[in-house]
Each structure stands twice: as structure tokens, then as C-alpha cells.
Amino acid sequence: MCRAVLLLVVFSLSCPAAEALDNGLALTPTMGWLHWERFMCNINCDKDPDNCISEKLYMQMADVMVKEGWKDAGYEYVCIDDCWPSHDRDAKGRLQADPRRFPGGIKKLADYVHSKGLKLGIYGDVGKNTCAGYPGSLGYYEVDAQTFADWGVDLLKFDGCYMNWTLLGEGYVNMSKALNKTGKSILYSCEWPLYEWPYQKVRSVCQTKACHHFVVLRWSSTLTT
Ligand SMILES: *[C@@H]1O[C@H](CO)[C@@H](O)[C@H](O)[C@H]1NC(C)=O
Ligand SMILES: *[C@@H]1O[C@H](CO)[C@@H](O)[C@H](O)[C@H]1NC(C)=O
Ligand SMILES: *[C@@H]1O[C@H](CO)[C@@H](O)[C@H](O)[C@H]1NC(C)=O
Numbered sequence: 001m002c003r004a005v006l007l008l009v010v011f012s013l014s015c016p017a018a019e020a021l022d023n024g025l026a027l028t029p030t031m032g033w034l035h036w037e038r039f040m041c042n043i044n045c046d047k048d049p050d051n052c053i054s055e056k057l058y059m060q061m062a063d064v065m066v067k068e069g070w071k072d073a074g075y076e077y078v079c080i081d082d083c084w085p086s087h088d089r090d091a092k093g094r095l096q097a098d099p100r101r102f103p104g105g106i107k108k109l110a111d112y113v114h115s116k117g118l119k120l121g122i123y124g125d126v127g128k129n130t131c132a133g134y135p136g137s138l139g140y141y142e143v144d145a146q147t148f149a150d151w152g153v154d155l156l157k158f159d160g161c162y163m164n165w166t167l168l169g170e171g172y173v174n175m176s177k178a179l180n181k182t183g184k185s186i187l188y189s190c191e192w193p194l195y196e197w198p199y200q201k202v203r204s205v206c207q208t209k210a211c212h213h214f215v216v217l218r219w220s221s222t223l224t225t
Contacts, residue, residue, distance in 0.1 A: 062112065071118060126138065129161065142178045145181065148182075
């Protein structure tokens with residue numbers, strides 16, 4: 001048994017749809033669970049196996065979302081935040097999950113989450129590194145978008161650390177295009193407005209932070225492991 005706290009983040013779009021990014025997604029507010037608030041960058045699976053960023057954590061959260069009725073209430077996305085990747089890209093320049101903490105890889109995790117009738121979110125960064133220092137997508141937007149699409153990922157949270165500010169908007173736009181080019185509908189959640197606020201532009205490029213307010217709910221849950 002382990003104690004875990006679930007955090008649900010409700011993103012809500014309250015602006016007119018005209019000129020907004022159109023990939024058929026997020027027509028209603030996006031609801032799901034994101035790991036950061038509770039688990040942050042805990043990668044110490046030796047000392048803290050029940051609370052570290054690992055495939056086991058997201059599989060448990062998917063189970064809980066179904067078992068405790070959150071799925072039935074409309075919570076759909078199980079979202080990975082920072083600290084999931086290996087520090088090294090593979091031989092083809094692709095991001096890869098940390099092999100110790102995600103032995104099955106993200107594709108298998110996505111399959112598991114989908115088997116529960118839920119969707120999987122992943123995290124990336126527009127700059128050279130993620131906020132916690134893992135590889136960022138700068139120079140790899142198309143490769144990373146395709147990798148996420150190949151894995152069956154349903155949502156991308158795209159952070160804005162380690163980026164030249166004059167190129168920030170360009171990076172967010174380029175990733176939006178790269179996601180579209182994969183031909184797979186992937187919900188695009190931008191942290192762009194956290195750094196600057198070119199409102200009309202953000203809205204045409206991104207989704208869940210285009211015009212947003214958050215409702216953050218937290219509660220404790222007992223997981224049987
Ligand atoms: C790509 O963009 C076009 C034009 O906005 C849109 O019609 C299409 O659905 C998008 N495709 C994906 C996979 O997002
Ligand atoms: C940021 O990008 C601008 C435009 O390309 C460039 O002029 C500037 O030197 C860059 N700044 C840094 C710190 O790299
Ligand atoms: C965005 O894409 C354009 C066109 O391919 C390219 O010239 C530019 O350097 C890219 N910017 C960034 C930040 O990747």
C-alpha cells in the first residue's frame with residue numbers, strides 16, 4: 001500500500017473559437033491529471049519506488065482514475081511532466097525515456113493508458129533543455145513531434161526554459177506545425193503565455209493555454225500496489 005495524492009488540473013477554454021488552432025481537439029475543456037504538483041522531479045526510484053517518476057506511477061494513476069470514478073466524471077488525460085527522458089537521445093537523435101524508470105518505454109505506457117480508455121500526455125521544451133535539464137526540442141521539433149506521434153501520445157505540454165526569448169514564439173509556432181505535420185491529432189498545451197503574452201498568436205498556435213483558467217483539485221488516495 002502507498003499513499004498518493006492525486007492532482008487534477010482542469011483547463012478551460014472560454015474564448016470564441018474563431019482563429020483558434022484547429023486539430024479537432026479541445027473543443028471542450030481538457031481535464032486530466034498532471035504529475036508535477038505532487039511528484040515533481042523525484043527520480044530516486046531506489047529509495048522511493050512508490051513516488052518516483054516511472055512508468056509504474058502513471059499506470060497506477062490510470063488505474064486510480066478508472067477505479068475511483070474520475071474517468072466517468074470526465075477526467076481523460078494522464079499527463080507526464082518533466083524528468084521522464086534519458087539525458088541522451090538515441091542514435092537517430094530521438095528522445096527516449098529513462099531506461100531504468102521506464103523499462104517498457106513510452107509506447108507501451110501509452111498502450112496501457114489507452115487500454116483503460118484514457119489518454120497519455122507527455123512533456124517537452126521549446127528550448128535547448130527542459131526546465132529540469134533534460135534534452136529540449138530546439139533543433140528537433142519535427143523529430144520529437146514524430147516520435148510522440150509514433151508512441152501514440154495524445155497531448156504535449158511544451159515548456160519554455162532554456163530558450164532565447166526573441167525566438168520563443170517562433171519555436172512554439174514551429175512545434176505547432178511539426179505536430180500538425182505528423183497527421184496525428186495531438187493536443188498542444190503551451191507554456192508560452194507564462195513567458196510572454198502575444199495573445200492572438202498564442203491562440204492560433206496552441207490550445208489549452210490559449211485563453212485559460214485553472215481549477216486545481218487535490219485529494220488523497222490509497223493505492224494498492
Ligand atoms: C492540420 O492543420 C489543418 C489546418 O488548420 C487542419 O485542418 C488539420 O486538421 C490539422 N491536422 C492535424 C493532424 O492536426
Ligand atoms: C537570440 O536570437 C537573436 C535573433 O536570432 C540573436 O540576435 C541573439 O544574438 C540571440 N541571443 C542569444 C543570447 O543567443
Ligand atoms: C522555425 O522554422 C523556420 C522555417 O523552417 C526556421 O527558419 C527557423 O529557424 C525556425 N525557428 C526555430 C526557433 O526553430
